[in-house]
Amino acid sequence: MKGFLEVLGVDSLDTYGSLLLFFDEERYLFECGDGTQRLCSEYKVKVAHPRMRNIFLSTNTAQSLGGLFGMLLTLADAGKTQLAITAPSGIQQLFKASKPFIYRPSLKLDITEVDAPHQNTLPQLVSQDDLVSVFAVPLMSDQEPHILKAGSTPFVVSYICRACDMPGKFDAEAAQRLGIPPGPTYGRLKRGESVVLASGEVVTPQMVMSESISGSVILFARVPSVDYVQNFVAHDGLSPIALCKDERRARFVCVVHMAPREVLQDERYRAWCQALEASPLTSRVQHIGLHQSLGVGDRLSFHAQAQDTYKLHRALGLPFFPLPAGSLSSDHMRSVEAHAAALSHSSIRFDPPDLSAMSESRRSCNEALQALLGVPDVVLAETKLRLNLAPVTAVGLVYNETASLSMCADMLNDIEAEVHAVLPTPTAEKTSLGVDASEAVPHVMAPVANKFAHMGDRECEITFLGTAAAIPGKHRNVSAILLNMFERGAVLLDCGEGTLGQLTRSKGQQRADEILRRLKAVWISHMHADHHLGLLHVLSRCSQPQLGRTKPVMVLGPRPLQNWLASYSKFCENVSYLYFDNQIFVEPQQPSANYFPEHLGLRVRCVEVDHCSLSYGLVLDDCVHDWRLVYSGDTRPCRALAEAGKDALIAIHEATLENDMAQEAREKMHCTTSEAIDICVHDMNAYRTILTHFSQRYPRVPALKDSTELLKHQSVALAFDFMVVNFKDLDALPRLLHALPALFPDDEDGSICENNTLSNQELLQQSQLTDHTAGTKT
Template sequence: MFHFPYCNYCRTLFALPLRFYSTRKNSNLEQILISMPKDPKHISEAQKQRKKIKEKLAKYVPGRVTLQVLGTGAPGAPRSLYVFSDQSRYLFNCGEGTQRLAHEHKMKLSKLEHIFVTQPLWRNIGGLPGVALTIQDVGVPQITLHGPQGLEEIFTATRRFVIIRDLQIDVADTNGTNIFEDSVMAVQYVPLLRYIEDDMQDGVSDLPTIGESIEENSDNHKSVQMGSHEMSEASTSTRSRRSRRRSRSRQRSPRHNSAQDFEDDDTDYYAHERKRHRSRDRRRSRSRSSSANRPASPIKKLSDISRKLQETKEEGISMAYICRLKPRPGALCLEKCVQYGVPAGPLLGKLKSGNDVLLEDGTLVRSVDVCEPNDPGPIFIVIDCPSEDYIDSLLNNDRFRKHQAQATCDEDVAYLVVHFTPKNVMENPRYQYWMEQFTPSTFHLAMNDLNTCMGSISVHRIQYKLNLLSNRIFPLLGDRGTECIQEENISEGNSSIKRMKVENGVNSVNNEGKTPPLITADSLEKLSVKSVPPSPTPSSVISPFTFFNMHLRPRKGIDRSGEIKLTPEQYIEECMAADGFSEALNELQNKLLKEYKNITIAPYPKIIFLGTGSCIPNKTRNTSGILLQINEYLNVLLDCGEGTYGQIVRFFGKEKADVIVANTRAVYISHLHADHHIGLIGFLQGRKRALCNIKTDENPIFLLAPRQIIPWLTFYDKCFENINTDYEIVPNNELLFEDHRLSPSIENRLLSTLNMSTITTCFVRHCPNAFGVSFQLSSGKKITYSGDTMPSNNLIKIGMNSDLLIHEATMEDELAEEAVFKMHSTTSQAISIGEEMQAKFIMLTHFSQRYAKLPRFNENITSNVGIAFDNMQVCLDELPLLHHFYPILRMMFAEHCEELENKAVKRQLRMERKRDASRNRSNSPEKVRELSPQQTTSKNA
């Protein structure tokens, strides 16, 4: 029996059975749906098409090149610089959260071919897995990574939970004299080494500087780098003391780093999904098996690649990039050609090619008179100086001197320097001295914690709308770093636009509130004096917002007109413009007012939903993350998808987020799919910074997770960054309700730290090593979390009589078959589990990203069922109030709900066509002739 879609806001259309649309002879809807394309292009076809386009465009030097800020590097935000031209795209650094920003702002990643990374640290590579999956899905055939040695092994380490099948990942050789070059630009690799003062006093101060080791090249576009052997020798010889300190630090780790911890995890966590794909298309599966990135194919063990990466980690090389655009001839000015009397035809082509022409009347027309000046190609430099130990590499490097004030010609002067360098290093007098060696015309762009913009508009847009319903449950976000435009009514009845003050931003707005499209180098000084607050950094440093543009060609200059801005009144007006919304809002407010008078709300425990979407983040729902606030000073994090730390900063604001993160004493990971744990490293590093900022003793956090997470974390610790002392592992299988193995001493310390009486886990029906968990607080409250699972009897057992069940509801009820294939639950299934365990309240979360704003649900959403949103906070006593929100939520997201209903109609029609086609085939004359008389009689019977 099929579910008939029903729409409360448009009853006349969707109250009819679906069969009405499929049987009505003159149904325009049916014809539209039937004529729609059924299958998207195959990835391989998209890849072939892109290769053809690339080969065609590679013959020409692009006429448009722009640097665009995607992630500003603000606390909690990724740092990523996007460079795009008419032909291709380049990304400099790819921090965690880059994928989500690219999705929200519709960045065309289909042309992305090269990613340049300064250092293989999480702040630079945390977004690589997500971006790789995205560009794979849009048909990009291959991607090239540029950076220190071993950078590509991040994909080897994450191969079990980040599945790359159709994307070839190449690695550029950045050693020796190699230079990357294509039709857009040439890039020199400049390694920066760290020199430690204590080690130099030990007898290594006579090492040659980098500048002394560089050999000059006659070509101004290409300079020879220091050899790889020399780099390694200079780096490791200065690190013996620091290496010993790190070794001692690891010995103090609360975890055990045995050889067993570093063994490969051979579990296939996506086997259930791949089985479905293989059954659909075995030929495609066989072609994929040749890919080196496919997990099923022979790959290197983690232990085999650890040595190379450990050497890279010890050397600590930070790669700088000197980029010069390819020279481009000046464009032909047709107006000048007309003035000189040049006729249309081949003479124009000769002039454009730089040749002078003689007209029929004897007039000599010179190419320089009718063409714009040639563009030799501006230079921009990308710098990441991680600490003060690297400043000597900058000061002593002749590569940079060639593009500073000592440059032999104007063409070699750097037009822009992009600083991924942290704020505290940029404030160092020696670093500022190095910056001052550039000419006054050189721009400096800061991509670091000097900035405040976190990059998202959609998150604020939906929060302003939900805040209309309840400022307790949907508070306005603590992130105040993005420029906000508000209307201010004045006494005369007119309105003017004002901009809220933002720290550390170069304001490009004039007195009328208009944004000039371009800021030239000549006007920057005047602008900076008026707009930039006092700062120890040079006044020429620009602090950008997301979508800040620096045009390099054809016209050079700053363009701030596209920077993101918030317009709260516009978001509110979008809601209030809906028919009947204002009345419905007043009715809701009156109901809530009465309800709050009749109940007493305990402030804790409190649940804050940081991510309520599945699979990949989108602009309104991040991947899984839930903050359980047990009391004012104690928090537990349930799952940690990509960008979870950024969600905390966005919700609380930077200062309060430090306190929240520092007071988080445990992280629970339900299973090892990337959308549930890939943000863990970023969270651990954010917590370390928070502890340092508030000057609190550093205590390792409890990590309740599948034991199989250990190889990944140990590998990252050994080969990328030290994180081993930041957590203490408590395997989930040692907390099983039927097989409790955790030692009493650890369990007592765990429970007392978390103010709980019991913590119980169980295996659930999802991927291997997937767990559900139930927390019994010391106050007596019981909270159960399903993680990802199909309906599970084990979860019912451990969650009996819960005060709150947080259960995944990935699919709507009509997609029950798809839910089985992906081993998820539907809305009704999740509710049924809560009813069987007699939970007082059921909170649904982990929705498919097709339900970006509101999931599609039936009338079984009762008063004890809630729908989770990102940045939603609720106390247990407030849960019964949530059912009052559903009618107005349908009204608020009416367009989205209508789209879901239309898709349901289309899906139902498609199913009916398949059934009809199947019946026609079984009853066809050819089929009947093949049957014997006895078989025909049996079939008719």
């Protein structure tokens, strides 16, 4: 039998702890937070595998289940018909409230709820097969339930996984000495059956088999804070005897500490770890730390997206494509900053990482954890870190160096070569970032745009946090847009799974927390999962006292969303928010019509659009600077939205499918590229149109077959994840489109510039954005 434990997600800026346990072909997933299925896509983990049968959750909070509903939709659509889920009690109620968007009768769910503990509740057997038995250990906080703060949960579940003992090896020589002839009799003895010889002698398996090998024990120890430590260390089911269940033979034990630093340095917890280490019932104990506070920091997980962003940053530069936090190692980042400061247009050559220095850094981090717990074998979790469990001869840790790094030197050097090959030669006149006002793209609304060109850079900007349709992918996450008005607050337009992680990766932890403190509202367009599943984690974070918010976030959305959020807050995690039904903004009535201008400085209007039931588009009118922004959500071309958004400064519109898929667009109630442009440019007369919500058929860039016609509009741009559009830079925005065929030729599919005879260098010259000046706003 082969078995191993593999870390899938770590607690970093944009991923949350999740692990896969493999025994032969059986697979068990522990935790399913935001981004789990995206990690599976990034690292080619087949979650739709027929043997993926069990998901175990330690809490009913977004940290554990934020990615569950999206994962279930993907599994059902991939043909999976059965799955078992084990979670704390309350999960059934949340599933009932999720039916408006999670209904998939083809996928049968076997849900086991773990009840809150009563005194010292014994471990509960929740899953058992021929390979492993899984026991749930519910743990209560020391705090009384009625005084739990927002963002807290009354109890959590740790899991004990006990692998079945492996049979010993068949001793053929011993069988021959007993007079057993080779053949089927050998097979019966190997299967554990006794046989009767012709002489009448009974031969038992123990007479011809070596001693069985004790199976490993894996403990997933969820201890959220010191309030849970006493109940954890005092639990009878977590003693060495209870864990190992065998006083005759010692077992290999792995403990995954899903606990913050304050828990690991608690003397009670340290004493428990040291007692387990010293127990004669354990042959060896391997500890794995899995928590952001232990030093994971901004470690990169989504390399494909980071490579795209780096390419755009190097070719088109700031202000539209700043580098997300943690994209580069500190040494590589210094190289990029020095190159930008020198206004150099040559390519950068990155030196390969010093593996010995990396090993030393890892060793130093692990030694710090060993000192913290007072035990020898402790390592910090890394993505794709594998602990081999069986066979016994293979037991040990295996690191995946590629998954553990920021973008490696080879990746960066390849991108540098691609960009430098198509980058136009700079001239003396082209040494400043962006485009002069005199070179701005002409448009009928140019006088309006010029007013915003002189705005400060801390007035208003848009950050695209997710630009894909349906499911998260390697290159693009699902729908989310941040409208940041700085001191005036911020608004999220849609909030697909992983939005919080995308925000934190884009801005860094400190700036992301500042934005969340100022977040006034989240607007949800409709109930499809790719537009709202990230809301749970955003509200969870905003409800945590340490963030320092004084008022709840306002949530505007379709009516069924209110029931879902209420169920989550009641049965899973106590989160704070103030809800408004989108329908009241279709024909705004008092007092709602005045509430948002007073609290946001924005007039809000919702428009019923042509998609699923209760789908809305959004029109925002700024009461301070007198601009209008339109966001379509998901829709077919909608004349009512075009009329309501007339003369908008910015129209953000879905363009899910390319023009040759018009029939599918009609069937699925989406827009093609040409339809979106026609509505925004011609009917709405928007000054700038930004297309988003691209099908995963187009991983990086849509296959724009009519690119020559598209470029003639001179007011259209394509959104990318992490793209930042400050209102003062709107004049230069359309020039980005000219550069895309040169930067992403692999996505052309023979058609992206089918009707365009310009060379790659000419396309980039038209983009007018070839300088790489460094600098970011604070």
